[in-house]
Amino acid sequence: MKPTSSIRIGYGWDSHEFKRGIPLKIGGVTLEHPKGLGGHSDGDVLLHAITDALLGALAAPDIGSLFPPSDPQWKGADSTVFLKEALTRVRQAGYRIANLDSTLILSEPKIGPHTAAIRARISELVGIPGASIGIKAKTPEGMGTDNAAIAHVAVLLEEVERPAKPKISNNKTKSKKA
Numbered sequence: 001m002k003p004t005s006s007i008r009i010g011y012g013w014d015s016h017e018f019k020r021g022i023p024l025k026i027g028g029v030t031l032e033h034p035k036g037l038g039g040h041s042d043g044d045v046l047l048h049a050i051t052d053a054l055l056g057a058l059a060a061p062d063i064g065s066l067f068p069p070s071d072p073q074w075k076g077a078d079s080t081v082f083l084k085e086a087l088t089r090v091r092q093a094g095y096r097i098a099n100l101d102s103t104l105i106l107s108e109p110k111i112g113p114h115t116a117a118i119r120a121r122i123s124e125l126v127g128i129p130g131a132s133i134g135i136k137a138k139t140p141e142g143m144g145t146d147n148a149a150i151a152h153v154a155v156l157l158e159e160v161e162r163p164a165k166p167k168i169s170n171n172k173t174k175s176k177k178a
Helices: 045-057 080-092 112-126
Strands: 007-020 024-026 029-031 035-037 095-105 133-138 148-159
Touching: 007 045, 024 035, 024 045, 029 112, 045 080, 045 095, 045 112, 045 148, 080 095, 080 112, 095 112, 112 133
Parallel strands: 095 133
Antiparallel strands: 007 035, 007 148, 024 029, 095 148
């Protein structure tokens, strides 16, 4: 089903608990930290939220419906697989990403030193300039989520301009010789 608007807004949210013995991946970047994010796949909370935001903008099924955690083929999967599927659906629907804004909520590690690398990786993955990607991080002060990472993402999609079709006239005119 083709969306009816020239712009679409999507929102995605995800969370995962920290666990020892797992690499920490956020936004497609592996960060040095003693704990990673547990999940059926690689636990990349930011890529999961981006994927859901893109799917939501299209009113498509969410990440859990397309890649159910009950399916063993997704165990340990790289989250870029999920993101690529969402991007394919965006292109097939005739849209592109105009911008993306995200907020990470976690106690540690500090995201500030990694923001540029995360922005660059997301830019590479989704095909938009880094200047169109917002990466913010907040601490969960008083929320009781110190052992988890949470990601919120909003995306704006815009319809891809298609070249105008030339008008074909059925009027056949014959030139008259003078």
